[in-house]
Amino acid sequence: MSEVDLKKFFLEQVPLFESFPADKVEAIVGQSRLATYEGNEAIMETGDEARVIGVMISGHAEISTTDNNGIRSVICLLGPGDVFGAMSMLTGEPVSADVIAGNRCFVLLIPETIFHRHILTNPKAVALLSRLLTERTRAMSTEGGSPQARDVAWADDPYALSLLGNAPGKVLVLNVGISQIHFGIYDTHDLGSDVHGIIDNADPAVARISVSVGTQTRSVERPPFPIGELFAVMAETTRLLGESFAFHPADVTAVGHRVVHGGSKFASSVVITPAVIADIESLSVFAPLHNPVNVEGIREALRQLPGVPHVAVFDTAFHQTLPPYAYLYGLPYELYKQDGIRRYGFHGSSHRYVSLKAAEVLARPLGELEIVSCHLGIGASLCAIDHGRSVDTTMGMTPADGLIMPSRSGSIDPAVMIHLMQQHGMSPDELGTLINTASGLKGISGISSNIHDIEAAANDGHHRALLAHKAFCYQVRKNIGAYVAAMGGIDVLAFTGDIGETSATVRSLACQGLGYMGIRLDEEKNRNLGRVRDFAIVSADDSPVTILVIANDDERLVAWETLRAIERNELIVAMREDQAEAPIPIEISAHHVHLAQADVDKLFGPGHQLTPEHELSQPGQFACAEKVHLVGPKGRIANVRVLGPTRKETQVEIAMTEQFKVGIQPPIRESGDLANTPGITLEGPAGSTTIERGVICAQRHIHMTPDDALRFRVRDKYIVRVRVEGERELIFGDVVVRVNPAYRLAMHIDTDEGNAANIRTGMLGYIEEIQSRH
Numbered sequence: 001m002s003e004v005d006l007k008k009f010f011l012e013q014v015p016l017f018e019s020f021p022a023d024k025v026e027a028i029v030g031q032s033r034l035a036t037y038e039g040n041e042a043i044m045e046t047g048d049e050a051r052v053i054g055v056m057i058s059g060h061a062e063i064s065t066t067d068n069n070g071i072r073s074v075i076c077l078l079g080p081g082d083v084f085g086a087m088s089m090l091t092g093e094p095v096s097a098d099v100i101a102g103n104r105c106f107v108l109l110i111p112e113t114i115f116h117r118h119i120l121t122n123p124k125a126v127a128l129l130s131r132l133l134t135e136r137t138r139a140m141s142t143e144g145g146s147p148q149a150r151d152v153a154w155a156d157d158p159y160a161l162s163l164l165g166n167a168p169g170k171v172l173v174l175n176v177g178i179s180q181i182h183f184g185i186y187d188t189h190d191l192g193s194d195v196h197g198i199i200d201n202a203d204p205a206v207a208r209i210s211v212s213v214g215t216q217t218r219s220v221e222r223p224p225f226p227i228g229e230l231f232a233v234m235a236e237t238t239r240l241l242g243e244s245f246a247f248h249p250a251d252v253t254a255v256g257h258r259v260v261h262g263g264s265k266f267a268s269s270v271v272i273t274p275a276v277i278a279d280i281e282s283l284s285v286f287a288p289l290h291n292p293v294n295v296e297g298i299r300e301a302l303r304q305l306p307g308v309p310h311v312a313v314f315d316t317a318f319h320q321t322l323p324p325y326a327y328l329y330g331l332p333y334e335l336y337k338q339d340g341i342r343r344y345g346f347h348g349s350s351h352r353y354v355s356l357k358a359a360e361v362l363a364r365p366l367g368e369l370e371i372v373s374c375h376l377g378i379g380a381s382l383c384a385i386d387h388g389r390s391v392d393t394t395m396g397m398t399p400a401d402g403l404i405m406p407s408r409s410g411s412i413d414p415a416v417m418i419h420l421m422q423q424h425g426m427s428p429d430e431l432g433t434l435i436n437t438a439s440g441l442k443g444i445s446g447i448s449s450n451i452h453d454i455e456a457a458a459n460d461g462h463h464r465a466l467l468a469h470k471a472f473c474y475q476v477r478k479n480i481g482a483y484v485a486a487m488g489g490i491d492v493l494a495f496t497g498d499i500g501e502t503s504a505t506v507r508s509l510a511c512q513g514l515g516y517m518g519i520r521l522d523e524e525k526n527r528n529l530g531r532v533r534d535f536a537i538v539s540a541d542d543s544p545v546t547i548l549v550i551a552n553d554d555e556r557l558v559a560w561e562t563l564r565a566i567e568r569n570e571l572i573v574a575m576r577e578d579q580a581e582a583p584i585p586i587e588i589s590a591h592h593v594h595l596a597q598a599d600v601d602k603l604f605g606p607g608h609q610l611t612p613e614h615e616l617s618q619p620g621q622f623a624c625a626e627k628v629h630l631v632g633p634k635g636r637i638a639n640v641r642v643l644g645p646t647r648k649e650t651q652v653e654i655a656m657t658e659q660f661k662v663g664i665q666p667p668i669r670e671s672g673d674l675a676n677t678p679g680i681t682l683e684g685p686a687g688s689t690t691i692e693r694g695v696i697c698a699q700r701h702i703h704m705t706p707d708d709a710l711r712f713r714v715r716d717k718y719i720v721r722v723r724v725e726g727e728r729e730l731i732f733g734d735v736v737v738r739v740n741p742a743y744r745l746a747m748h749i750d751t752d753e754g755n756a757a758n759i760r761t762g763m764l765g766y767i768e769e770i771q772s773r774h
Contacts, residue, residue: 013081014055019124028118032110037061037101043084044099050088052109053119056080059105063136065097075136077102086129087136089115090706092715092773116574120710130707134741161356163188163559169253171562172305173555176227176257176297178289183234184555185247188563195238195245196555199230211237213245227296231304255310256562257298258349258554260290260399262314263340267721267733268771269317269565272298272310280312286340286397309569311562315399318348321389321734323668326486329396343401345393347375349557350496351383352390357550358492361535367717368675370487372480375552376506377497378449380405382476384483386667389734392486394479400435403475404468406449406499409439410475444468451499451506473509480510484517488667488676490545493519496552501532511547518544568770571713582711583764584702584747586724587617588754591658592641593628593682594651599691603628603684610644617746618703620645630654631681631688634663652680652695655752659697669696670736698750701736703743712767715739719771722747724764730757731768 017025034057037043043054043061056078063075063084075097078084088095089112110119119125163171168189175182179202185195193213200208201224210219218240225233231249239246257272263283270276277295284291302310319327327343328336335341354373359366371385380403384392394402396411404410412435420426426434442449445468447457457465484490495507504526511521520543529536532551539547600608604626611625624642630652637658651674659665664678679692702720709715716739722732735747747765754760 014083015081016055016083016119016125016128019122024118028110028114029108031114032108035107035109037105037107039101039103041101042098043101043105043107044095046095046098048088048095050085050092050095051112053083053085053089053115054099055108055110056082056084057106057108060102061105062100062102063097064100083129083132087133090129090133090710090715092718120713126710127707130705130710133706161353161360161560163556163563170251171254171256171559172247172252172301173256173558173562174258174297174301175555175558176293178293181230181297182555184553184559185238186556186559188253193245194556195241195247197234197237199233207233209233209237211241213241216241227300230297230300249305252305252308254308254562254566255301255305256558257294257301257310257312258558259294259298259312259314260316260346261287261344262312262316263344264320264342266312266314266317267320268568268769269311269313269561270769271565271569272302272312276312286344309566311565313349313558313561313565315346315348316344318352319343319345319383319390319393322391322393326392341397343393343396345381345383345390346395346399347379347381347383347393348390349561350375350552350554351381351385351393353552353557353560354494354496354550355385355388357535358494358546358548361537361548362492362546364491367670367673369491370489370676371492371494372483372490374476374480374493374495374500374510375497376476376495376500376503377552378406379408380410380472380476380497380499382479382483384486386487387669387673389668391667392483403479404444404472405440406451407437407440407442409435409443441468441472444471451503455503455505469505470509473506476506476510477512477514480514480519481517488678490517490519492546492548493539494548494550496550498552501549501551504529507538507547507549519547520545521547564773568773572767572770574713583766584722584745585617586759586761586763586765587746587748588751588759588761589653589698589748590641590751591630591637591652591654592643593630593653594643594647596648596650597646599650599682599689600646602687602689603682605686608686610642610646612644616643617744619742619744626684629683630662631683632662632664635661637662649674650682650689650691650694652682652691653698653750654695655750656697657752664695666695666697668699670699670701670738671696698748699736700732700734700747700749700753701738702745702747703738703740704745705741705743706739708745709737709739714767714770715773718773720767721769721771722765723768724757724759725766726758726763728757730759732765733771 058080061078063078065075084099163186171186171188173184181199183197187193195211195213197209197211204224206221207224208221210217220237220240234247259280261283263286265279265283277298280291280295298310322343322345329342331341351373355366355371358371359369366388368387373383373385375381379399381393381395382403383390396402400408402410417431420431440449441451441454445454445465447453447465454465454469458469480493495501499506507526508521508523511519520540522538522540526538529538529549532549534551536549537546538549539545600610612622613625615622622644624644626642627639628642630637630640651671654666662680664680666678669677674694674696677693678695679690680695681688681690714720714737716737718737720735720737722735724730724732732749732753
């Protein structure tokens, strides 16, 4: 079929393009690819990443799924003019069904970039795609099972951890530190040619530089140089690996910068603007040694590469989901409110990557896992990750807090610092040097900060080396137990960082005695594990908890975050251009109960049916005449409204301020996510019932239809920040987007959150930023 015939076919027989002018159809056809498939050949397969949508030109095909018993169910049949692949492109999920050719088919494959540029900007095309998404979602829901869980299980890269991209180019990563500069160069089309470099400026007389690709490493010494010569030095030294690996600025399509401290300002990586640089500089008060040199690197890279996007990746961003009771210190509250003195946490990119990799390895949705991530390296920290959210971490306002580390002290009694100032006459600078470079494993052992030197000395009977090693492992083990308690369970224990990946002894001692928590290490697997290239499972076959060792590559994680941030920024810019800040109605949700029918019978009598009193904003939902009392270990909450209809499992939603009243501490969760949540007693007029689990504080969220999601350029499970205007303008972070054809557009927050900003039902919010795209 000629291009002219194709254009005529599109204009006359493809409903999606009925509203397109001829020149736009010609542009789409010219930038797409015609493909041929034979009968029974897979056009798309379950788990594929959505990179194209297809339009049937001739032949016929089917969209179908296969259950766990191998039985195939047909969702719908496709003929000339029909579209497929749009569902995954719109939701952001991997392909959730197979598209199989029935006979010889000709198909036009439209790339993602063309889809976004030409099709999503046409309102009639968007409306048609939305209807198509609704119809196929309903058709698939009748087949049973969890599409999200199935997609995770079958996809090659369900969490987009690969750096593989559609467009060729290289991502440059810069980690400009006090005495070292680390850099990485990542080719988005050739994932095997990553170049790593370290420039060591610790010796003021000489700069020692090493560069590597694969197993090849080259080293060179040269005179020290100013930051203005960095790009020339990178080009010169990478050429030692061969011309094909040499750094050429013209190849760079994006630059990622590791920034140590983002304070409370940044909850995700961001595209750098002058305002962002000013914010990073203002946060130097928390990282006076790091943020200023980070900014020097940013300014130089902007000077050298002004035409590409630059992204700041913050060590602290992942931990912005910590609840106040986890991040506050026991100091006067004014010091937190006025000066920002609180726990921030670090190694955020590493802990986030570990959580996503763990979900990928287990082939389970991240939103149902409880993970303890142990980043053990030059800096060491643990993180409790509850259903994808960081809920606690060992580092504090600075990276000196928490575990004993190779050369950092970790947590110490603050009065020790006063004692050293008063009795030893130490200055603040001397104390800073003491706790950051002369303490930890190095200070206790008196030998080295290197874990392998200490293990060798301990093996030879060196008492202080043995003591240092024991103290380090004890603190790791103690905090693992603490975080299991904090989350109420654990599915994955993961080790990463140089020590976590290379010291079998540390891993063994960290897991020792934790068998009663379900943490059972396979000592032989652990002992025989060499250098990890990607990940390794070292738990025993019968261990309820999976123990993983995950390879860490700091610069690669920055590259990964950089690509994600650029994608988020493009979406939010497009949304603002299209919608001119479209509003979202805000609704305040007070405490309430969803009941299972069995509990309705116990509370109101056998066979009782809930009595609708008035409809709620979400279709099919209603407030009931029935009310119950909640009874906890400490107190009770009277006359809590029941919402209908009934559910499979009873769920109780209360506000944070009500936790103390009843004496329980429920986690922040999405509705229906009840694993490892506390229970409570409910009292009704006909009796009482005690649930073993089901009490939550609801995570703030937005309900929207597929049409709404298209308008806002978001997808199901995205996390966004929402600005609410009013007497006290406030930006809410960590707002979950929930997309379903049965929803009506509304953002739900609880009474505590409403009171914080003096918000009333009916006020409006505006999506300010896309934080993450899980």
